Amino acid sequence: MNISEFAEIAGVSVSAVSRYFNNGYLADDKRALIEAALEKTGYMPSYSARTVRSKVTKLVGVILPKLSSESISRVTEGIGEVLGEEGFELLLVNTANDYNREISSLELFRQNRVDGVILLASVFTDLHRSLLSKMRVPTVIVGQQFKGFNCVCHNDFGAAYSMTKLMLDKGAKHPAFIGVNPDDIAAGRDRRLGFEKAVTEAGLSVDPKLCAIAKFSMDSGYDKAKRMFSGRKRPDCLFCATDSIASGAMLYCRENGITIPDDLMVGAVGDSRMGRVLYVPLSSVHLHYKTAGREGANMLLSAMKSGSDVHRVMQLEYDIIERESTNRV
Amino acid sequence: MNISEFAEIAGVSVSAVSRYFNNGYLADDKRALIEAALEKTGYMPSYSARTVRSKVTKLVGVILPKLSSESISRVTEGIGEVLGEEGFELLLVNTANDYNREISSLELFRQNRVDGVILLASVFTDLHRSLLSKMRVPTVIVGQQFKGFNCVCHNDFGAAYSMTKLMLDKGAKHPAFIGVNPDDIAAGRDRRLGFEKAVTEAGLSVDPKLCAIAKFSMDSGYDKAKRMFSGRKRPDCLFCATDSIASGAMLYCRENGITIPDDLMVGAVGDSRMGRVLYVPLSSVHLHYKTAGREGANMLLSAMKSGSDVHRVMQLEYDIIERESTNRV
């Protein structure tokens, strides 16, 4: 059924029906007629037809590097909450960390498919920059700070610094580090720099043999820990860029008689649910992922409303969660 | 830029451009002309305009009870993989376990917003049934078996049965159960029934005082364990409907000197990442969530292609993962 058929059934003009759904001028008696017919027929206007003329899709594109990650799904949950209240729906693209899919999704969203875009990406390239600046629709980046664009990010540097400092303050002298790809500015580079600053500030030096780059997974954390502990130098504290990595490293420690926190303190970033129930509860830095999603969505909403090109940056702070893994007396 | 402007620039007719994008008859020379102009202008046809006429949205609606759950995000990942290959995108709705949002999303998708729907819901009501049977677009239910509709589900009964039997075979005599809402047929009722069958079959009886219904969370598992262990009767094995619940219960055990597996064996369903790194690695039943998502997507694809109303049911089997929590000698 289309709008003209429905208008005829209701006994009003096509324009009246359109106005009913779009808050235009409309007399109460027609409104009643339409509502009665609506009850009877269950008519719903077509979104696409509406979009052709009005250019409004009520869709927001969300580009994610993966789905089955606690942090990312929390961000997405926050985005959905805020946008849902405003009647927007999420068009989700999972790029599976595939660079090309990220680019092609941006390309797809660039023109007319959605009213706005929220991008969660780990690594940014020049191609990203050029594509992002050609965007016709408002865009917000969550989780990374990228000059010249709307961003909601975390204080990754501070988080890593504070967690490392916590361990050094408890007397550790041989700090180790397992991080992620430094091309990922937030989780890779900034957390590394935060670690390094804390170490240097404590009058110690960063030992390259006690530093490793892992992937975002437990298995990779296990692997890097294994290599590190096979060397001559033994660390007495370990900072990991993510909880997953830490949990893998701890698995190795457990299997090899390395006692936490006595032989080795462990601290990480992310405060995942898993951290609480690890065999030694994990000290971690809580980042406000869901809030980041909510704020990103709010930022996008105001950008879509205003249509202005002014970009904003919001940085969220963090909370240190101390648990047994750093509980040395 | 619209199709007529572009056609003029390319020096071909509007129809030719449309055919270029829709695999219609088209001579090679025109194809070349269009590709050259495409290179120059970056023109992209409007999805909504296309949809008005062709009725094809290339969108699939996915309705989820929550996002930040490992099992659900794995299912969604599987869905996205398969559908992405076929050029579909996901329109995601997170109902946050809100009954009304589930209904209103179905209502929204019923007509014309999407080409197909995949529904992950925990509890089905009569309203669900009536709404689902009024669906104009193909619909697949993942994770539940619902007579008369396309379903991809797990063998929840068998999973619970096997895990419980595993513990009873090792000599447990006082089995306990922490499950979820029995209105949830798959995770609630079937896992309960599977537990009960194993108990009865072993010549034991189900003690109501050793049975509890929790929510899908660690905290709730902790809480139910606390109450259960405050009673007079002490269980010697515990089956939990989910890993989260089990991890909460185990947290309580650890705090209260109940040794796993010696005092209490623990088994669950879900095989989440967390289970591997718990202070006592958790025995759990692996359900093929991602595969369920993939198969659900495949089922939807064939339903969309054929347009037929024949419904199919696919049940996926499971793997028992034995770890220390049931490792009694």
Add this chain to the structure above:
DNA sequence: AGAACTTGTGAAATCGGTTTCATATCGTGC
């Protein structure tokens, strides 16, 4: 050579809405 297909083509109708526009009615201030 002529019939019967297959392939290729562009003008025009069409999809289902929104928005403009010309016009009507009403209350209100002067």
Add this chain to the structure above:
DNA sequence: GCACGATATGAAACCGATTTCACAAGTTCT
């Protein structure tokens, strides 16, 4: 009594694509 703004209305133009249709040209089969 008249000008004026606010409210209300339906016909028609419009949005940007797809699809139909009538027809042309090239192939293949008798």
